[in-house]
Amino acid sequence: PSYKKPSAKKLPRGTETILVLEDDISVRHISVRVLRNLGYQVIEAANGDDAQRLISESAGRKVHLLLTDMVMPQMSGRRFADWLRSASPHIKVVFVSGYLEESLHPGDRRDPGMFFLPKPFDSEQLAAKVREALDKL
Secondary structure, eight states: OOOOOOOSSOOOOOOOEEEEEOSSHHHHHHHHHHHHHTTOEEEEESSHHHHHHHHHHTTTSOOOEEEEESOOSSSOHHHHHHHHHHHOTTOEEEEEESSOGGGSOHHHHHOTTEEEEESSOOHHHHHHHHHHHHHOO
16 A cells, blocks of 8 residues: 555444455555554455465454455465355455456456455555445445
8 A cells, every 4th residue: 555644534444354365564564554443353364375274263253354465476365265255255355456457357346245446555545445345235
């Protein structure tokens, strides 16, 4: 995310649990900090293997949303999202990428539980997209 001076505008808040899967440490840390400051419970992972382990270890904890980079080494965000949603189809997914939204699979754009947030993004854009995804039925 790019740094932008916070505006006087109130950002949408929440208390849901969000899994942030991002291999870029600075993007991950900023995203996690913004989301925690907005009241969300956040689990963070640097890669798909770590994320799978964290999900398995916290079996009783419901994850409401996955915020994931699309392009990562080892396991792509797309592959991890498929794995996660195979067990929990209710989970909303926000794909983050520096590539165009057109890089999403055509089925993803039709899936009401899939969203796209282009990089770079600021805290307002992150807060708005996360809330939009969580509020979508």
